[in-house]
Amino acid sequence: MKKEKLKFSSFSNSGKIAILFMILLIFMAIFSPYICPHPYNLPSGSPFESPNRVHWFGTDDLGIDLFSQICYGARISLSVGISTALIAGIGGGILGILAGYYGGIVDKLIMRIVDIMIVLPDLPMMIILGAFFGPSIKNIIFVLAFFSWTGPARIIRSKVLSMKKENYILVAESYGAGFGYLLFKHFIPEILPILMVTIIKLTSKAIVAEAGLAFLGLGDPTSKSWGLILNHAINFRGIYFTDFWKWWVMTPLIAIIFLVLSIAIISRDLEKILNEKL
Amino acid sequence: MNCIKRILEYIIVFFVIISFNFFIPRLMPGDPFTFLSSDEGSVHSSYTDEQIEKYKAYYGLDKPLWEQYKDYVYNLFRGDLGYSIYYNEAVSSIILKRVIWTIGIVVVSIVLSSLLGIFVGAFSAWHRNSAIDKIIYSIMIVFSEIPSFLIAMLLLFGLAAGKGWFPLSGGITVFGEYKNVFEKIKDIVHHGFLPVLALVLSQTGGYYLLSRNSMITVLSKDYMLTASAKGLDDRRIIFRHGLKNAILPVITRIFMNLGSVFGGAILVENVFSYPGIGRLMREAVMVRDYVLMQGIFLNICILVLTMNFLADIVCRKIDPRVE
Numbered sequence: 166m167k168k169e170k171l172k173f174s175s176f177s178n179s180g181k182i183a184i185l186f187m188i189l190l191i192f193m194a195i196f197s198p199y200i201c202p203h204p205y206n207l208p209s210g211s212p213f214e215s216p217n218r219v220h221w222f223g224t225d226d227l228g229i230d231l232f233s234q235i236c237y238g239a240r241i242s243l244s245v246g247i248s249t250a251l252i253a254g255i256g257g258g259i260l261g262i263l264a265g266y267y268g269g270i271v272d273k274l275i276m277r278i279v280d281i282m283i284v285l286p287d288l289p290m291m292i293i294l295g296a297f298f299g300p301s302i303k304n305i306i307f308v309l310a311f312f313s314w315t316g317p318a319r320i321i322r323s324k325v326l327s328m329k330k331e332n333y334i335l336v337a338e339s340y341g342a343g344f345g346y347l348l349f350k351h352f353i354p355e356i357l358p359i360l361m362v363t364i365i366k367l368t369s370k371a372i373v374a375e376a377g378l379a380f381l382g383l384g385d386p387t388s389k390s391w392g393l394i395l396n397h398a399i400n401f402r403g404i405y406f407t408d409f410w411k412w413w414v415m416t417p418l419i420a421i422i423f424l425v426l427s428i429a430i431i432s433r434d435l436e437k438i439l440n441e442k443l
Numbered sequence: 444m445n446c447i448k449r450i451l452e453y454i455i456v457f458f459v460i461i462s463f464n465f466f467i468p469r470l471m472p473g474d475p476f477t478f479l480s481s482d483e484g485s486v487h488s489s490y491t492d493e494q495i496e497k498y499k500a501y502y503g504l505d506k507p508l509w510e511q512y513k514d515y516v517y518n519l520f521r522g523d524l525g526y527s528i529y530y531n532e533a534v535s536s537i538i539l540k541r542v543i544w545t546i547g548i549v550v551v552s553i554v555l556s557s558l559l560g561i562f563v564g565a566f567s568a569w570h571r572n573s574a575i576d577k578i579i580y581s582i583m584i585v586f587s588e589i590p591s592f593l594i595a596m597l598l599l600f601g602l603a604a605g606k607g608w609f610p611l612s613g614g615i616t617v618f619g620e621y622k623n624v625f626e627k628i629k630d631i632v633h634h635g636f637l638p639v640l641a642l643v644l645s646q647t648g649g650y651y652l653l654s655r656n657s658m659i660t661v662l663s664k665d666y667m668l669t670a671s672a673k674g675l676d677d678r679r680i681i682f683r684h685g686l687k688n689a690i691l692p693v694i695t696r697i698f699m700n701l702g703s704v705f706g707g708a709i710l711v712e713n714v715f716s717y718p719g720i721g722r723l724m725r726e727a728v729m730v731r732d733y734v735l736m737q738g739i740f741l742n743i744c745i746l747v748l749t750m751n752f753l754a755d756i757v758c759r760k761i762d763p764r765v766e
Contacts (some may be wrong), residue, residue: 281456284751288706289724289743293736296728297467373590377710380592381725396597399714405604405611418596422589429588 180434183427190424194239203230205237205389211389223412225394226401231416234394238417241390242424243368245306245375250367252310257317258360262352264318265325266344276322279315287312291374295383302385305378309371317363321356328355362435369428376421391417453752460744464737465515469508524738529730538636538720542742544614545719549701549708552642557697559643560650565686567651568658569677580655587648592710595641599714602637609637612716638715642707649700650693658689689760698754703748708716 169408176184193200203209208228216223222231264275285386294308328334334351342350378384379392380399406408462533484689499505506514518525524534563583567576586594603609610616621627661667662685670680709721720739727735 277452280452281459284456284702284748286702286705286747288703288709289740292709292724292728293467293740296731296736297733360570373593377592378588380710381713382729399596410600410604414600416598418593422593423757424590425590425593426585429584433584 174436176431176434178432183430183434186423186427187431190239191243193236194243197233197236197240201230201233201236203233204234204367205229209233213407213413215345215408216412220262222416225397225413226409231394231412234389235391235416237419238389238391238394239420241302241388242372242375242392242421243389245302245309245369246372247373249306249309249313250364252306253318253367253371254360255315256310257314258321258356259312261318261321262325262348262356265329266352268346271329272322275318279318282312282315285312288377289373291378292381292383295378300378300383302388304376305383305385313317313367314371316367317360320359320363323434324356324359325352328352358435358439362432362439365428365432365435369425369432372421373425391421449752449755453748456748457745460741461516461519462512463676464741465512468733468737519741523584524741525734527727527732527735527738529727529732529735534735537735538721538742539740541718544717545708545712545721548638548642548712548717549704549718551635552639552646552708553697553700553704555639556643556646557650557693560647561654561690561693563647564651564654564656565658565681565689567655568662568689569681571655579651581600583648583651585648586644587646587652589645590710591641591645591707592714594637594644595711596715598637598641606614610634614718638708638711638717641711641714642704644689645707646700646704650696653694653696654689655758657692658685661685661689691758694761695754695758698750698757701750705743705747708731 173181173184199204206229208224209230210220210224212218212224212226212228212229214224214228220230222235223229225234258435260275264272265322291308291312295305298304298308328351334347337347337351375384375390376392376395379390380396382396384390384393384396386393395414398404398410398417399411400411404414464550464727481493496505504511515554522535524538526532527537528539563579567579570576599611603611610633615627616630616634621630667680670684675684709724711717712719712721715726716738720742724736724739726732
């Protein structure tokens with residue numbers, strides 16, 4: 166395998182746009198206190214202003230600026246997504262490596278659990294857990310991570326299994342290389358790119374799942390993610406009979422859709438680049 | 444032998460779900476009697492110890508845990524899922540009334556999206572790398588990535604609230620009167636159209652990609668060359684020789700996807716206030732009706748497990764190569 170730096174130019178055109186969009190979004194999320202001209206939790210105008218020069222995305226039923234809500238919502242949605250993906254990706258990756266390397270009873274046990282988890286319908290289970298343990302960001306991240314580690318575990322396991330048959334690993338082993346040496350010297354450098362793509366994909370999944378839970382009213386009421394903005398908008402009585410939905414529902418909706426699509430495009434491109442390299 | 448192993452596996456999964464259902468309320472902080480006897484917001488119980496003992500005995504909570512578990516499983520197998528506090532009705536009868544709506548939209552959407560995916564995929568594969576294939580391919584990828592409940596919201600606000608072409612909520616006109624059965628069916632279809640469309644749009648992409656890929660693989664096989672060398676017409680080649688082989692992975696996928704489709708349906712139902720069990724589940728969450736929630740959860744799980752099991756059998760029947 167040739168070692169090459171990941172270059173921006175190796176992405177497709179749509180991939181470049183997606184990356185720029187993601188950078189913009191992350192920038193908005195990090196610097197939201199400096200970008201947003203209005204507070205995200207206090208009214209700054211009259212209710213239901215349509216998008217105008219002062220309130221770029223309009224205001225909601227309390228007169229709170231929607232652009233600020235989207236900015237701060239990006240913070241919450243992204244941090245839920247990324248932390249879930251990191252926990253699930255790293256946890257699943259470790260289990261996958263263990264299962265692949267040790268085989269035998271460890272492998273059997275882990276894969277049996279994976280089989281069980283895959284069959285379970287995850288959204289109903291998340292709803293039950295969310296309802297019982299109460300809606301807080303920490304619980305949501307935990308529940309989401311608990312249901313997403315199986316994907317990376319399976320992928321990493323099969324990768325480790327195929328690597329174990331490679332000659333250079335066999336040679337290293339015959340020279341007495343232990344698990345620790347093989348792990349840091351060989352497994353992790355090979356696995357990392359694959360794991361990265363999986364984690365990026367999981368991020369989008371987790372953001373959507375959080376939005377879904379928040380939409381059902383199981384989100385953390387104190388942290389206004391995009392899903393929660395949707396939930397508020399949909400629960401407003403006159404939403405269907407007025408034009409307010411054109412900005413109140415559409416802005417968070419389009420934000421989520423754009424985010425999901427750009428992550429999908431980026432991960433597709435990354436996979437393609439990875440495959441070419443191998 | 445292999446079959447018995449699979450069945451055993453499903454039984455284990457089933458018991459994991461039952462145990463999960465049994466233990467989760469018992470792991471929660473607080474207990475129902477403190478809740479029943481205390482004033483709002485306070486944790487002090489106004490029941491005496493004897494009263495609490497009596498209640499515990501009445502509900503069977505004084506028995507050791509494993510005996511409670513045994514009773515719980517026994518009741519489940521008798522079809523007794525408990526009693527809903529909010530609806531004042533047995534959980535099983537509430538679910539029975541609502542589940543038919545969910546199964547309706549899920550089944551219809553699966554049938555439509557898989558057929559659409561298979562045929563458009565085959566079409567795309569036949570014309571692969573042409574302009575039309577590329578256009579269809581990118582549209583399908585975009586739709587396969589957008590989750591169904593977001594599509595549902597776009598449809599709801601675009602077509603129902605904005606244009607007024609479709610009803611905003613419900614599965615059937617409330618207090619509607621119909622001259623004949625056809626009008627009633629028309630009304631149900633009219634209400635179900637958007638929920639089904641949302642599910643179809645989000646699922647078709649996956650089936651399309653699968654069908655396109657496996658069709659391309661099949662088309663490059665030698666026997667396809669033979670078929671066209673024999674002078675068979677295109678339609679015969681595609682349908683008799685190509686699709687028949689390309690369709691297998693799609694069928695497997697249909698059954699494997701069931702869990703996620705039900706998940707999608709739960710959210711989509713809530714977007715359209717469709718009266719299925721997804722909607723019921725949210726209602727149960729809103730009023731904290733835990734017994735009902737668990738009943739719904741258990742039912743969805745059993746449904747999905749059964750379907751997965753069927754998938755195993757069906758796949759083995761139609762394709763003996765699967766091991």
